Amino acid sequence: MKIVCIGSGNVATHFANAFKANAAELIQVWSKNQDHAAELAGVTGAQPISDLKEIDPEADLYLIAVKDDAIPEVITALANVKGMVVHTSGATDIGVFSETGMNFGVLYPLQTFSKQKALDFNQVPLCIEAKDQETLDALKSIARMLSPLVYEVNSEKRRILHLSAVFACNFVNHLYALSNEILQKNDLDFEILRPLIMETAVKVQDAFPADVQTGPAIRNDEQTIIKHKELLKDRPELKDIYETLSKSIKKTH
Amino acid sequence: MKIVCIGSGNVATHFANAFKANAAELIQVWSKNQDHAAELAGVTGAQPISDLKEIDPEADLYLIAVKDDAIPEVITALANVKGMVVHTSGATDIGVFSETGMNFGVLYPLQTFSKQKALDFNQVPLCIEAKDQETLDALKSIARMLSPLVYEVNSEKRRILHLSAVFACNFVNHLYALSNEILQKNDLDFEILRPLIMETAVKVQDAFPADVQTGPAIRNDEQTIIKHKELLKDRPELKDIYETLSKSIKKTH
Known part of the structure; x- marks a missing residue:
């Protein structure tokens, strides 16, 4: 599985490491700050990018882990990708994807992350929601690869x-x-x-x-x-x- | 070491078990409710009593673990004992003992106890204070028998x-x-x-x-x-x- 990680903060870092530990291939890390992108890309063996236009359209999963108010802009930039696109925000409705034709979903980790502190991903509850049942099933498989604590939660309950x-x-x-x-x-x-x-x-x-x-x-x-x-x-x-x-x-x- | 435990609530129960685990001899458990005294005395092999007058004057340590407002009455009843008398309250000044001639001190556990839940006493910080240096040294030895986390703390800081x-x-x-x-x-x-x-x-x-x-x-x-x-x-x-x-x-x- 090829993954593009959009964001380089606490959440992005922990997801990137968890995916890497589960043999997924992180192909790109985006941050608007190239140094931050390079830092996370360095440990995960990905390509660091700071321009959303450089995003590889051939990945299987696009993980959006940026500040809530930056999510719409990222979604717009991903308009033509074929892989699944998920955001990781607790407070952002799945409706943020509604104008798009993409396979979208939400992968919200109900946990507190610090970059400096290692965390056992087995102790991270993952709340998932998706466009349709097929996408949900695919997202569930991905989530279960990372943690046994997977919950289906709609936007209102999230x-x-x-x-x-x-x-x-x-x-x-x-x-x-x-x-x-x-x-x-x-x-x-x-x-x-x-x-x-x-x-x-x-x-x-x-x-x-x-x-x-x-x-x-x-x-x-x-x-x-x-x-x-x-x-x-x-x-x-x-x-x-x-x-x-x-x-x-x-x-x- | 012979111990009388005055009280049968959460704090009394955990101290009684910790003393027993460290080979101290619990000789009596007092509670104003004889059933409660019997319950804790039963597990620790002590004599249950519900009258403060029945307290054995020959013990080495009297541990007061009752509600704060009941402490003065218990101290009065212990006027003639020769062993060390300590209360376990965070909010009660050591001055509560001041009118007495006894060897007094405070052994305050900074921890939350539930009767139902076992607790590793090694994780219980014990705050000690005493009448004089000699009593403090003796109390320190007792406290260290129960936990490695022993702190000297005066009433104001407690x-x-x-x-x-x-x-x-x-x-x-x-x-x-x-x-x-x-x-x-x-x-x-x-x-x-x-x-x-x-x-x-x-x-x-x-x-x-x-x-x-x-x-x-x-x-x-x-x-x-x-x-x-x-x-x-x-x-x-x-x-x-x-x-x-x-x-x-x-x-x-």
Whole structure:
């Protein structure tokens, strides 16, 4: 299978490496920045390009992993290819392809990627959607080559998944950052908190989070809540987050 | 070493099992509910008691693992013991012992415990504080028997740790719960989100969270933020949390 990777960021990099590990042939990597294209193309043995017009029309799969607002432009440039074209965005409807005659689909990885950090692709849920059943079946085979966690998800539900991932990943990471900030201001090391962070995530791997909620808010431990707010009296923003989330915990349970 | 465990909840249960695994002798388990005392005493081979007056005065260590507001009453009941007395609370100052003549200290586990779930005590940071250096040294030996992660932390810093743990554990778990709620309302399974939750926690094990923040807020991706708020238009509480945390992410970076 010959693949063209359009994009060179975190998502593109992890897909390119995963395809390579599964003996697919990466023939081109495009980035508007030629250096970025060259960097990823270098490790995967592909040709780096920075002009969309140079894209090889004979590939089997075109993987679009660029910023959401750049997707339409890329699709226009791919108008004449015969292979399958997929985007990887959580927030972009499959309708973005609707004016085209191509075999299109979506291959959305519900995972957080960093370029620096290796990731086991077996732990990447892949959400697929396609133009028609035939394209979907073909995309499913490709997805299963990369990960056992393949889900058929339409655009509406993919939007919901993306939203829930903002809560479970982006906002969660920000809470980690705030807790680190609280520690640092008091000469305490984030190291001491890392085992708790791990265990909190491990706990919900075979339980539902609402069933394992702990802490002062769910216990209605007003004395502790008052003490905590007192500690945050000079940090109105943190106090606001503390109050908003404590109120929400009490309301849910 | 002979130990009396005062309390039979999550913290008491995990400490009791950890002591037993390290060949300490659990001689009594107290709970105001005799059945609860009997349950934990049964697995650890101790005597179950429900009257504080029955506590054996000849033990080496008295571990207080009860609700914060019950600690003073327990301390009063232990007035005449000769062994070391420690509480396990993050939010309770060591000053709670100040009127006593006992050898006192604090052994605070910075971890989240569930009775149902086994936990490797090697991954439990133990924060210790004591009346004097001699007691601290003795407590340090006991703590190191249970876990390699032993930290000397005074009451003021322990309060800060406890507060930061509310952000990194209790609030994080609530965000998991909210994301599950969003999924369920749309017939999507929480299963699909679990790998992302794990990876988000794994990522900060050797990085600082502010350095690995991702998502629409840090990218200033207003289009996605608007779409997400639109999806939450009938959920004012979730929308409020979305806005509060997005604002905070933008402000931090």
